[in-house]
Amino acid sequence: MRLYNTLTRQTEPFEPQHDRTVGLYVCGPTVYDHIHIGNVRPILVFDTLRRYFERFKGWTVIHVQNVTDVDDKLIQRSIETGESVDAIAKTYTDAFFELLDRLHVLTPTHSPLATEHIEEMIGLVADLMEKGYAYERDGDVYFRVDAFENYGKLSGRRLDEQEAGARIEASDKKENPLDFTLWKAAKPGEPTWPTPWGAGRPGWHTECVVMAKKYLGKHLDIHAGGNDLVFPHHENEIAQAEATTGEPFFRFWMHNGMLAFQQDKMSKSVGNVAQAYEVLDAFDAEAVRYFFLSRHYRKPMDYSDEGLGAARTALGRIQTLVRDVEAELRDAGSSSGESDDAGRAFAESLAEYRTRYIDAMDDDLNTVDAIGILQEIVAATNRFRSDASEEDRLALRAAVELIRELAYPLGLFPESAASCDSIDADLIGLLVELRAELRDKKEFELADRIRDRLEGLGIVLKDGPTGTIWTAAG
Numbered sequence: 001m002r003l004y005n006t007l008t009r010q011t012e013p014f015e016p017q018h019d020r021t022v023g024l025y026v027c028g029p030t031v032y033d034h035i036h037i038g039n040v041r042p043i044l045v046f047d048t049l050r051r052y053f054e055r056f057k058g059w060t061v062i063h064v065q066n067v068t069d070v071d072d073k074l075i076q077r078s079i080e081t082g083e084s085v086d087a088i089a090k091t092y093t094d095a096f097f098e099l100l101d102r103l104h105v106l107t108p109t110h111s112p113l114a115t116e117h118i119e120e121m122i123g124l125v126a127d128l129m130e131k132g133y134a135y136e137r138d139g140d141v142y143f144r145v146d147a148f149e150n151y152g153k154l155s156g157r158r159l160d161e162q163e164a165g166a167r168i169e170a171s172d173k174k175e176n177p178l179d180f181t182l183w184k185a186a187k188p189g190e191p192t193w194p195t196p197w198g199a200g201r202p203g204w205h206t207e208c209v210v211m212a213k214k215y216l217g218k219h220l221d222i223h224a225g226g227n228d229l230v231f232p233h234h235e236n237e238i239a240q241a242e243a244t245t246g247e248p249f250f251r252f253w254m255h256n257g258m259l260a261f262q263q264d265k266m267s268k269s270v271g272n273v274a275q276a277y278e279v280l281d282a283f284d285a286e287a288v289r290y291f292f293l294s295r296h297y298r299k300p301m302d303y304s305d306e307g308l309g310a311a312r313t314a315l316g317r318i319q320t321l322v323r324d325v326e327a328e329l330r331d332a333g334s335s336s337g338e339s340d341d342a343g344r345a346f347a348e349s350l351a352e353y354r355t356r357y358i359d360a361m362d363d364d365l366n367t368v369d370a371i372g373i374l375q376e377i378v379a380a381t382n383r384f385r386s387d388a389s390e391e392d393r394l395a396l397r398a399a400v401e402l403i404r405e406l407a408y409p410l411g412l413f414p415e416s417a418a419s420c421d422s423i424d425a426d427l428i429g430l431l432v433e434l435r436a437e438l439r440d441k442k443e444f445e446l447a448d449r450i451r452d453r454l455e456g457l458g459i460v461l462k463d464g465p466t467g468t469i470w471t472a473a474g
């Protein structure tokens with residue numbers, strides 16, 4: 001597998017550092033409003049990456065999706081509406097998770113709220129102050145960018161160039177105008193927490209450092225988000241994290257391109273925004289997924305109803321074929337007949353598509369080619385089906401099974417997305433049961449082989465007094 005790494009500006013081989021387990025941190029929303037359709041892109045791209053890792057690489061994924069529930073925008077909204085910050089945050093946090101459900105994305109392993117981790121953030125800021133990387137002015141705390149040698153390494157911005165271009169504010173409390181805020185002093189009416197240097201609230205960049213380290217531990221594999229987060233957010237995360245530990249933070253930084261609306265960046269301030277829930281009222285989740293994944297995740301893309309309509313039509317070709325063939329096969333009953341030569345040749349021809357699909361996905365998540373390959377299988381299957389004999393038709397089962405398998409990471413079939421996890425659990429349960437029977441029969445070699453092979457897939461069996469339990473390694 002190769003992935004483009006923003007940090008090195010190269011496409012590099014990727015595999016998890018520890019235990020066949022990938023730590024994936026995706027920066028989440030600031031919950032002061034509904035998310036717009038552009039914010040859906042990273043959600044779907046990194047859900048696809050996770051599904052592919054789990055299903056095709058056999059890796060376990062620890063997926064952290066945080067929620068920023070204390071921030072300037074929330075406070076501003078509270079002032080405008082008279083509602084409390086807590087109430088606004090609760091409303092839009094609930095709306096966000098409802099939206100994830102509607103998009104049929106896999107539930108994140110952890111969805112931490114910033115406000116539940118304030119103590120750890122205070123600890124991080126205190127540590128940075130103690131080590132000389134941060135200083136306090138009137139209750140505000142700033143990161144001292146001059147003290148961190150590698151500042152700018154992610155975004156490629158050199159400090160001296162930035163300084164030349166930066167506007168120096170007249171009454172600036174900062175040592176360097178590029179120093180960024182770690183902690184904001186309390187203002188009347190704002191949510192605040194006590195600290196040794198006075199009450200206040202954390203800055204945005206500090207949250208993600210704390211939550212990533214807490215929930216991923218040593219699995220700092222991939223940190224992801226939209227490419228509007230490269231600077232300053234991710235640059236500032238790296239500075240804090242690496243200044244405290246002296247060790248590299250995440251190995252891979254992945255960023256998706258922006259969604260534009262008639263060539264303009266979609267943003268709330270411009271007002272050219274389609275809310276995600278409105279789009280999902282008009283198009284089902286699978287069409288939305290197809291639409292986004294039809295464009296390589298790093299490229300910018302343009303939003304339009306026509307584009308979504310075309311995605312729905314193209315997806316319909318895949319779904320219709322699979323549903324029709326599955327219905328035919330059900331009606332034909334569980335015939336155990338053999339395919340004839342033509343059927344066998346067709347079934348064998350499918351292997352090549354699977355190989356090409358994996359090559360595409362391994363090449364920096366090329367979902368565009370992957371979707372193209374799915375459409376090729378559909379076209380080939382339709383050609384074969386139009387003049388297949390009764391015996392031949394059995395080979396169609398292999399085709400629809402392959403389509404479902406390859407469509408899973410892309411999430412193009414709602415029912416398979418929901419049921420596959422439970423089938424996995426059932427299959428593991430079955431193997432555990434078989435292994436117990438083998439052990440009863442003293443077939444230890446075979447029993448151990450099942451245990452070892454499962455372990456290779458990230459499933460750990462533990463034998464206890466009441467039988468065997470299994471867990472996904474993490």
Ligand SMILES: [Zn+2]
Nearest residue numbers: 027028208233
């Ligand atoms: Zn973040």
